[in-house]
Amino acid sequence: MSKAIRMARTGGPEVLEYVDVAVGPPGPGEVTVRHEAIGINFIDIYFRTGLYPQPLPNGLGQEGAGTVEAVGEGVTHVKVGDRVAYAARPNGAYAQVRNMPATHLVVLPEQIGFETAAAAMLQGMTVQYLLHRTAHLKPGDTVLWHAAAGGVGLIACQWAKVLGVNLIGTVSSAEKAALAIEHGATHVIDYTKENFTERVRELTDGEGVAVVYDSIGKDTFAGSLDCLKPLGLMVSFGNASGPVPAFAPAELQSRGSLFFTRPTLVHYTATREDLEATARSLFGVLSSGEVKVAINQRYHLQDAAKAHVDLEARRTTGSSILLPH
Ligand code: NDP
Numbered sequence: 343m344s345k346a347i348r349m350a351r352t353g354g355p356e357v358l359e360y361v362d363v364a365v366g367p368p369g370p371g372e373v374t375v376r377h378e379a380i381g382i383n384f385i386d387i388y389f390r391t392g393l394y395p396q397p398l399p400n401g402l403g404q405e406g407a408g409t410v411e412a413v414g415e416g417v418t419h420v421k422v423g424d425r426v427a428y429a430a431r432p433n434g435a436y437a438q439v440r441n442m443p444a445t446h447l448v449v450l451p452e453q454i455g456f457e458t459a460a461a462a463m464l465q466g467m468t469v470q471y472l473l474h475r476t477a478h479l480k481p482g483d484t485v486l487w488h489a490a491a492g493g494v495g496l497i498a499c500q501w502a503k504v505l506g507v508n509l510i511g512t513v514s515s516a517e518k519a520a521l522a523i524e525h526g527a528t529h530v531i532d533y534t535k536e537n538f539t540e541r542v543r544e545l546t547d548g549e550g551v552a553v554v555y556d557s558i559g560k561d562t563f564a565g566s567l568d569c570l571k572p573l574g575l576m577v578s579f580g581n582a583s584g585p586v587p588a589f590a591p592a593e594l595q596s597r598g599s600l601f602f603t604r605p606t607l608v609h610y611t612a613t614r615e616d617l618e619a620t621a622r623s624l625f626g627v628l629s630s631g632e633v634k635v636a637i638n639q640r641y642h643l644q645d646a647a648k649a650h651v652d653l654e655a656r657r658t659t660g661s662s663i664l665l666p667h
Pocket of ligand 1: 384605658
């Protein structure tokens with residue numbers, strides 16, 4: 343048996359139930375993982391509310407780190423006792439123990455702790471592909487990154503600095519502004535007080551930025567397009583304020599032949615080769631200390647609903663994890 347969070351319907355945090363579930367032996371190609379720490383991500387809220395549909399009843403959570411307790415038939419790349427982690431995979435991480443496909447797991451280097459892995463796998467691999475593969479950035483380029491003091495945001499501030507990229511971050515408070523600067527943002531804008539588009543123009547001498555990384559969606563999308571310089575790239579990678587409304591391709595033309603992409607981590611880590619390369623790159627910057635994961639909220643597994651309330655209310659900074667024991 344395992345304690346786990348299950349949901350039978352979509353809705354507010356109250357739909358998250360802390361229950362006992364039976365975990366049988368792993369099937370062919372599966373492993374049983376005993377979690378030591380579990381990642382909390384904004385995508386969990388999209389699944390909980392139903393913005394991203396899934397069959398119900400179901401589990402929640404896409405990221406965890408722990409130890410392999412059993413392996414099913416045909417599993418070769420991990421063995422019982424291995425320290426492992428995963429991200430952006432079938433919901434069900436909010437649990438003490440779970441079965442899952444072995445192919446999604448990476449073995450953790452000795453120096454990467456369980457909590458760091460659970461906090462960084464999803465958010466850190468996201469920053470990896472967004473900075474290294476979605477855009478082709480050069481040192482000296484300037485980008486705009488919304489929610490710069492969040493989980494993805496604080497990792498992005500640090501990683502952009504490693505690449506010599508100037509990151510202008512948006513945040514909703516003075517405390518969050520200070521955190522983003524501390525983690526390497528070049529400038530910050532409080533987008534609840536200032537018009538971020540005008541401020542970006544001022545900060546770039548009217549030129550605009552090469553890339554906008556927009557995970558806020560509905561509230562920021564139009565303003566974000568106006569921050570780009572000609573041939574700039576709009577990366578819409580989340581919907582914290584709600585989904586982006588439909589827009590006409592002519593919006594890209596009139597603002598200077600802009601490029602647009604709507605990426606997601608699953609596609610950038612779909613093959614073993616891409617998953618391992620992305621994780622290796624993340625483990626590299628974590629091991630060197632160039633990127634540190636700010637785990638600013640820890641909750642017990644049974645308090646997952648409280649974690650959701652805090653994340654949705656914009657009360658968190660950096661990364662949040664659940665502890666299952
Ligand atoms: P964060 O820790 O960044 O939390 C979300 C932040 O968004 C808040 O702290 C808040 O920062 C800001 N925000 C602005 N408007 C709202 C709103 N109306 N409601 C709630 N929050 C708001 O979360 P994560 O680091 O987990 O994820 C960041 C974003 O990246 C999410 O949109 C997520 O879906 C996306 N993502 C996308 C991936 C992909 O591959 N496509 C992978 C991973 C994450 P502030 O108070 O400063 O405004």
